[in-house]
Amino acid sequence: MRTYIYIVALLMLFTSCDDWLDIKPKGKIIPQKVEDYRLLMDQAYSRGESVGVVESYGGDLYLSDDIVITDDRFESKYGESIRNAYTFEDHIYLEEQEDPDWTTIYNQIYMCNIVIAEVKSATGGEDEKNQLYAEAIIHRAFAYLNLVNLYGKHYNSSTAATDLGVPLLIEPAIEGSLERSTVKDVYDLILSDLDAVYNDLPGVQEQSYRPSKASASALLARTYLLMGDFNKALSNADESLSYYNFMYNYNELPKNAWYANMIDLPNNHENKEQILWKEPQNSYELIYPSQQLKDLYDLENDLRFTGMFETEWFPPYADKIYLQEYLVGRTCGLSVPEMILTRAECNARNGNISDAMSDVNLIRQNRIKTEAYTELTATDAADALIKVKQERRRELAFKGSRWFDIKRYNAYDDANISIDHSVAGKSHILLPGDNKWAQPIARKYILKNREIEQNPR
Template identity: 55%
Template structure:
């Protein structure tokens, strides 16, 4: 009788010098029944070297203009990698160091490739096998979208066939040549995978780490928005919201026992707004909101500021920090509010700006704690689009998308956005056309695999 030797450790990272990406199975693992593959896809938390399917990415947080690390805590509270990301350095990792985001996402891709390659021919219920196959394709598509937007340029129709993204691995192998695919190739791969399996998924699930029809449409909405295909992004957003358009009224939520000004959001696993549960790889890191971000909020009434940011009294953290990070964990997956904002942006861009403003107010009326809230209005398309961008920044602060949004505004809107920092008297500037909008690939992977080209720095 074949035996499953602890499925939870299917994917770990070893130090063997002849393996690409440092991904290698550990132990005697022989899944043979559909229940075994369900255990693989339901692995959610970091354990035994595997990232699970909930831990995702996080480094992009510190590259954005939403964060301003105070000099007083810069050296004491932040490691060299976070400092390098924060200042858009030429190199983020030492030659022997791993990239946690790259590791986490390719770990998930490996498990997905195992399930996709094997589950349909295994023993068990046919419907369950098809659902697992579909879940693996959605999880893989999400991972490739994030990888491409971290290590590749933003999708540009004119150059996407030439711009390099990341290695595209579609089978569960751990050795061989892995040149980088292009941005266009990976975006097409993502869309093909999602469209292939969307009808095999349930509309909703009691476990929000499992992909559903709603989360698949949410992902399609995001992908098409980033391609500037606003018509298809709008269609996908509508289909998602027909299934799930739930939003919490922040006024109705209880306050936290330890931080009486902070609203007590449900843990992400129980959060009904979450369509696909993903947590940041640095989900319990210190987050200091920038003054620029603060100025976007009505700090006296907007519970996205008033109910989530706190002046921490305990040294050396005596500053305003994003405290929800510690109470429920930072959610960076797919959510109802993101899809509503996707729809609002598409409506604004195609000229239906009054409907776009209606979507913004749909969110905002659930986020303010006073009766003095006044709905937004706009008099033209451009004004509405700017209101959408501002609301997107408020609603999705620290949720993993601001860095990608900045890249697409520069690429699609000629926004000419530059970023500036001053750290301990030293000035850092990221120009709109800088190559450093694309993250460097850890040297370790290129030493093992010379065909992986480094991004220009």
């Protein structure tokens, strides 16, 4: 029987062991032609209950050391789930609450699985069918990479075959087991899928939400970096940049019409630095940078600070906030700066100091005020790696990177990074090796699907 596709609205929720995908249709369409599947893959933003291909994870925002919630804002400006995440509680959501990251990403996976299962038998040209199939594979691989790093332990070759990952759904079924696959199983699927479809993708695409060879290579680079395979991360970052390497020079961007100090960076869908455009599902949150993060910036000359942060208007606050979405946007997809910094990190780790610092300075030339720019140098490979990590943190702040970076630094570099979110007179410190580096799975899903094993707390 042909699966019904709901292009206007597609809702996928976990409900019970026997019926764990609850599809509530509006505007039912049976796809028959390649054009029908192109409509699915080109739905960037939410329509009805279908999230589209752009929305992605954002819950990591309140976990890392890039953000601070002060005592005077803790109760008044943030809801319970955000407060729970920030203070590393055993459970983030109430028993009846959805986890928006989990729901959003599995919604996309279901849609991708429909295209993967059916597009090859649709009417239309073979090349276009193969490309749509490949695009769905890339979106699904991106989804699973984020799921396994949010809800699983960090990849460790010695334990990945037994560490709990996430439910691995590869068919558009509406019932079946939600038993968690291992971290290794999830990574194996990602790598094999990306390799299998690479040649069916164009080098670049006009629309940044459509996957390409540039974004497939970038996703492989991110995957191998998270796995600690720095040689493969390097080669794939290079491959991605060989297809596409555009960067804005922030000195050349106009000022915002309403905020005198802020640069007028193009909106996310128009931002040409994006290799694969993705946005967090919580794009509209106010972000207060931690003092530790602010201390990394040249507060007078780094346009990533002077051009993107603004003093809050309303008393009693007189702090800097990151005015996201409306002015400078917040993304969590794959970008040219991320690939440059991935290449720089891998070169630093391999002792190629000159190449590493060349890429660091390439970023800085496009971000520091021209009259204040000076070239950074490194005394040795260890110093180069420190400077790369600092530049990465500045450039990718609030873009879905820092939480994962801390996990891998602790795993591969013995960095011993802890996070102190003490607030309202109570101590909340996440230490290296704590089980809470893997986020808890929302209780709603486990209560209705007993085969889902909770992360130990």
